[in-house]
Amino acid sequence: MIIKNCKIIFLDKIENGSVLIRNGKIEKINPEENNDEEVIDAQGSYLSPGFIDVHIHGAGGFDTMxxxxxxxxxxxxIIAGYGTTSFLPTTMTCALDDIKKSVEAAAICMREGTDGANVLGVHLEGPYISPNMIGAQNPNYVETPAIDTFKYIVGHNISAIKSITLAPEVxxxxxxxxxxxxxxxxxSMGHTKASYKEAIDGIKWGIGHSTHLYNAMTPLNHREPGVVGAIFDTDITTETISDGIHISYPSLRxxxxxxGFxxxxxxxxxxxxxxMPEGKYSLGGQDVFVKDGAARLKEGNLAGSILTLDKAIRNIYKNNSYALYDIVKMATYNGAKHCGVSDKKGLIKEGYDADLVLFDEDINIQKVIISGKFSKV
Incomplete structure (x- = not known):
């Protein structure tokens, strides 16, 4: 299959061209015309690497838990229809047996495949978090960090665990x-009440990432820089929920x-x-009410989001003056690096997996290709 007449989004540029896909891989960029190949005319649309979501609990009425x-x-x-071609099902702070069961299910999907986006592994969000920065996690199931309980949760699926969110000060x-x-x-540090020093200590111990920047962490203050200050003052990676609700656009900028991108x-x-439509749902065993684009507990705490990655890209693109390739990098290649698959995913490059998205100037998804095959949009 050849996709022609598209604007190819590379890591640091966008160029007009075409892409040859064979056997689930990107075989050639700008191939010679071949009458034996099926040809898709993109009609000037953007061709992007497939989006990778490393922090997602559920969609379509279903939950990782x-x-x-x-x-x-x-x-x-569900998420494949919004351009996400790979993801990490993300657990919650729940009973250990429930987390263990969810890890097992995700690990099976990782090994055997799915009908939509690829499962690259599991993100454990909790249960080793601060009860003083609980967010929408369930305080009844917070655990003291321990290697033994971690081993129990993951069982024989240790290779499926890609990331874990915890509080370094506990x-x-x-x-x-x-x-x-x-x-x-x-x-990754998240749901943490850590001071700047405690956050820096965590980074010295090995923390290399931070969960949903600004949310459920100590803020930047001119005398106590907090977790946000530690993130800004080091080279660890971080993540943003760019729905315009969790973080204001000036704070995103x-x-x-x-x-940096x-x-x-x-x-x-x-x-x-x-x-799904607005209404009553659940997250981690707690009731969540979705109204006006926000998901909240009855107490008012934000409880995850209803965001999709195509909308996250659109929000940043429409509210700033950044290059589209820089924004796309944050939804593709950076996630691939985080999951340890940047040698085969996250780029439009010869030899890489043919996980691709076609979208128009307004970031409206037109076609999604996963492992070289069209996904229903």
Whole structure:
């Protein structure tokens, strides 16, 4: 299959061209015409690497914590329609047995494949977080960081765990951070009440990422820089929920200016109401009410989002003057690096997986290709 007459979004430029796809891979960029190949005329649309979401709980009425292959598969199909071709199903602070069950289901989808977006692994959000920065996590299931309980949660699926969100200031965090990073798992600080010093200590122990920047962490203050200050003052990566609700656009601009486009990942933190009508849903066993584009607990706390990555890209593109390729990088290549698959995903490059998205000038998704095959949009 050849996709011709498209604006190809590379890592640092956009160029007109065509792409030859064979056997699920990008075989050639700007190939010679071949009458034997199916030809798709993009009619000037953008061709982007498939979007990668490293922090997403659910969509279409399904949640990672449902703990079933069917739920993960349903989520994969829903988000594929919005351009997401790979993701990390993300757990919540719940009972250990429930997390274990969800990890098992996601690991099966990772090994056996899905009908939609690829499962690259699992993001454990909790249960080793601060009860003083709970957000929409369930306070009844917060655990003290411990290697033993971590081993219990993951069981024989240790290779499926790509990242874990925890609070570095909690007793036991140091040992767990050092243990998971020794296994190649990304330790991320989030839902944390840490001071600047405590956050820096966590980074020294191995933390290399931070979960949903600004949200559920100590803010930047001129005398106590907090977790936000530690993120800005180091080269760890971070993620933004760019829905215009979790973070204001001026604060997003500050973050991108401080961290640069190489160190930020666009994520959705979407929950089961993503792609669904407004109404009552649940997250981590707690009731969530979706109204006016926001998902909140009855107390008013934001409870994930209903964001999709195409909308996140559109929001940033329409509210700033950044180059489109820089914005797309935050939704593609940076996520691939985070998941350890940047040697085969996240770029339009010969030999890479043919996970691709066609969209127009307004970032409206037109076609989605996963492993060289069209996905239903």
């Amino acid at each position: 449902d703990g079933t292959v069917e739920a993960i598969n349903a989520i994969s199909k 007793e036991g965090a140091k040992e767990l951070i050092q243990y998971v990073t020794g296994l190649g798992i990304v330790a 500050i973050a991108y200016k401080q961290k 190489d160190k930020v990942l666009l994520v959705t933190d979407a929950m089961m109401a993503c792609g």
